[in-house]
Amino acid sequence: MHVGLEHYLVVSALLFNLGLLGVIARRNLLVIYMSLELMLNAANLALVSFSRFNNNLNGQVMVFFIITVAAAEVAVGLALIVALYRKKQTAHVEDLTTMKL
Amino acid sequence: MAAQDYLFYIFAALTLLCGFLVVVNPFSRNPVTSAMFLVLTIVSMAGLFVLLHAFFLAAVQILVYAGAVMVLFLFVIMLLDLKEEERRKIRFFGLITGLISVMAVLGVVLKTYLVDSKLNANLQLPTIEGGTAALGRILFKNYLLPFEILSLLLLVAMVGVILLSKKDLK
Numbered sequence: 001m002h003v004g005l006e007h008y009l010v011v012s013a014l015l016f017n018l019g020l021l022g023v024i025a026r027r028n029l030l031v032i033y034m035s036l037e038l039m040l041n042a043a044n045l046a047l048v049s050f051s052r053f054n055n056n057l058n059g060q061v062m063v064f065f066i067i068t069v070a071a072a073e074v075a076v077g078l079a080l081i082v083a084l085y086r087k088k089q090t091a092h093v094e095d096l097t098t099m100k101l
Numbered sequence: 102m103a104a105q106d107y108l109f110y111i112f113a114a115l116t117l118l119c120g121f122l123v124v125v126n127p128f129s130r131n132p133v134t135s136a137m138f139l140v141l142t143i144v145s146m147a148g149l150f151v152l153l154h155a156f157f158l159a160a161v162q163i164l165v166y167a168g169a170v171m172v173l174f175l176f177v178i179m180l181l182d183l184k185e186e187e188r189r190k191i192r193f194f195g196l197i198t199g200l201i202s203v204m205a206v207l208g209v210v211l212k213t214y215l216v217d218s219k220l221n222a223n224l225q226l227p228t229i230e231g232g233t234a235a236l237g238r239i240l241f242k243n244y245l246l247p248f249e250i251l252s253l254l255l256l257v258a259m260v261g262v263i264l265l266s267k268k269d270l271k
Contacts, residue, residue, distance in 0.1 A: 002106065003106045006215065010211065010215075015142075016210075017203045018124050020199070021199045021200065022124035024202060024203075027192065030178060031124075034123055034136065038124070038142065041146055041166075045146060045149060048153050048158060048231075051155070052153040055227060055228055058243075060157075061243075063155075064158065065251060067165055069254065070170070071169060071255075075173065075259075076262055078174070079265040081177065082180065082266060091181055
């Protein structure tokens with residue numbers, strides 16, 4: 001079968017859901033963050049394949065912006081995690097219950 | 102099947118396998134292993150980008166993600182010295198909730214893609230090439246303002262990170 005748009009979209013959907021599973025099921029802050037990156041990458045793959053099969057480069061410019069924003073987001077998020085770790089000595093979400101009522 | 106189709110299946114399988122091992126690795130619960138498999142996922146996804154003729158994005162993906170972002174991740178993992186993770190068990194309730202929600206989302210998305218959609222109704226033969234020249238032209242002609250705002254965002258992120266990582270936050 002010839003590889004078309006659906007193939008790429010199915011891969012992207014599966015990858016997005018793997019990331020979602022990681023965010024919900026894992027308990028380590030850093031692994032949760034990596035799963036978030038996985039979800040962002042899945043969205044990028046969908047955008048690039050739509051751009052390719054619609055003959056429109058705007059989707060790839062969007063992906064370029066997403067990659068840049070993701071880099072900034074990772075820097076800020078990891079700095080937050082380090083600050084949190086310095087205060088609480090843990091990177092485990094079950095130990096971070098300060099905001100629980 | 103053409104050679105490109107085989108390459109697609111190889112890269113897609115590699116991406117999904119490594120992505121799976123990032124999230125649920127049966128052999129090791131160490132965050133470093135997850136980070137290494139995330140690098141592999143990103144590299145094989147760059148392969149998929151090349152198959153989609155997005156050459157510039159494939160290069161950026163490897164440079165920014167596999168290079169800068171993952172080094173940052175590994176740096177923080179080494180800094181935090183997480184030994185505790187190995188001992189903790191994965192929570193059964195969290196896994197069940199996660200699986201249920203993932204199955205629900207996946208079902209909706211796949212049904213939309215494969216059953217309901219008319220994705221192929223108005224598709225032409227793909228002819229575009231995502232090389233550096235084409236992408237640069239469109240970036241600096243149509244998207245100049247967002248590009249400049251992005252540089253501001255990076256500056257803000259840099260200032261924020263420096264402020265956050267100061268020893269005594271006041």
